[in-house]
Amino acid sequence: xxxxxxxxxDGLRVAGYVALPPGLETTEEELAAFLRRECGDDGLTAAxxxxxxxxxxxxxxxxxxxxxxxxPEEYAAAGTEKPAFSNxxxxxxxxxxxxxxxxxxxxxxxxxxxxxxxGHIVMAPCYRGGESGVxxxxxxxxxxxxxxxxxxxxxxxxxxxxxxxxxxxFSRGSVNATDAAVHERASRLVLLGGLSDxxxxxxxxxxxxxxxxxxxxxxxxxxxxxxxxxxxxxMAREIECPVLIIHGTQDAQVDYGHGERMYEELLRxxxxxxxxxxxxxxxxxSHAARMIVLxxxxxxxxxxxxxxxx
Numbered sequence: 495x496x497x498x499x500x501x502x503x504d505g506l507r508v509a510g511y512v513a514l515p516p517g518l519e520t521t522e523e524e525l526a527a528f529l530r531r532e533c534g535d536d537g538l539t540a541a542x543x544x545x546x547x548x549x550x551x552x553x554x555x556x557x558x559x560x561x562x563x564x565x566p567e568e569y570a571a572a573g574t575e576k577p578a579f580s581n582x583x584x585x586x587x588x589x590x591x592x593x594x595x596x597x598x599x600x601x602x603x604x605x606x607x608x609x610x611x612x613g614h615i616v617m618a619p620c621y622r623g624g625e626s627g628v629x630x631x632x633x634x635x636x637x638x639x640x641x642x643x644x645x646x647x648x649x650x651x652x653x654x655x656x657x658x659x660x661x662x663x664f665s666r667g668s669v670n671a672t673d674a675a676v677h678e679r680a681s682r683l684v685l686l687g688g689l690s691d692x693x694x695x696x697x698x699x700x701x702x703x704x705x706x707x708x709x710x711x712x713x714x715x716x717x718x719x720x721x722x723x724x725x726x727x728x729m730a731r732e733i734e735c736p737v738l739i740i741h742g743t744q745d746a747q748v749d750y751g752h753g754e755r756m757y758e759e760l761l762r763x764x765x766x767x768x769x770x771x772x773x774x775x776x777x778x779x780s781h782a783a784r785m786i787v788l789x790x791x792x793x794x795x796x797x798x799x800x801x802x803x804x
């Protein structure tokens with residue numbers, strides 16, 4: 495089941511979603527009571543938004559049989575894989591940070607169903623503004639708190655394993671995901687088609703410049719430090735968890751170079767990182783292809799990765 499929720503971030507009642515894996519059940523009342531207790535706001539809500547059909551779990555299991563191995567050989571050899579598709583608590587958790595802004599790139603419920611079908615509890619913040627209807631999304635400004643709070647709430651869920659909490663960022667969501675992983679000490683970070691340098695995005699995406707100047711406060715030339723602070727590549731030094739970068743070589747929205755440069759920066763700083771190069775893929779892909787990619791991602795999440803040698 496997928497629930498649409500509200501939670502408190504900087505005093506704003508922002509929106510988000512919680513998706514539960516097959517076999518895990520709760521009620522709207524129980525989830526709302528949890529949110530009110532954790533946030534100290536009796537006005538918070540939880541409402542059923544969609545069911546996760548058995549076909550989604552069956553598709554996830556089929557894809558798992560074809561899952562690519564995204565862990566580098568030295569990690570795969572040293573690590574062991576934990577069993578997937580557990581139907582017993584505590585469950586691993588994935589916090590999904592959406593791309594886009596406002597109505598563009600809003601949280602897709604079919605994606606949440608796919609994530610949950612791999613045996614994970616999923617928390618997805620919508621960010622302030624847009625679907626939340628309160629506040630303003632600043633593309634990695636004050637809205638970063640929405641993702642951080644989502645991680646804290648996800649860790650506190652009664653069925654969650656706080657030691658197995660991954661944060662995933664898609665497209666622009668890489669900014670929120672990287673920040674949340676750093677500040678809330680996530681166990682893993684996944685960047686899917688994620689931008690790594692917002693100033694570079696300003697250069698490459700002429701169609702986004704007007705929006706970026708409006709929400710950030712100016713151009714990349716006028717406010718270089720502001721754009722730098724919103725760039726995952728400049729957060730790399732603070733990342734303490736393993737990172738998986740998944741990026742299509744034909745991505746027209748976020749150039750493949752963003753993923754490659756982020757990977758190189760992580761290696762330069764001796765951070766445990768993996769790069770999954772999706773040859774010929776763009777920013778989006780078919781359902782069948784996405785399920786295989788997700789199967790590889792969840793296989794990586796369940797693979798123990800040793801700390802890098804100093």
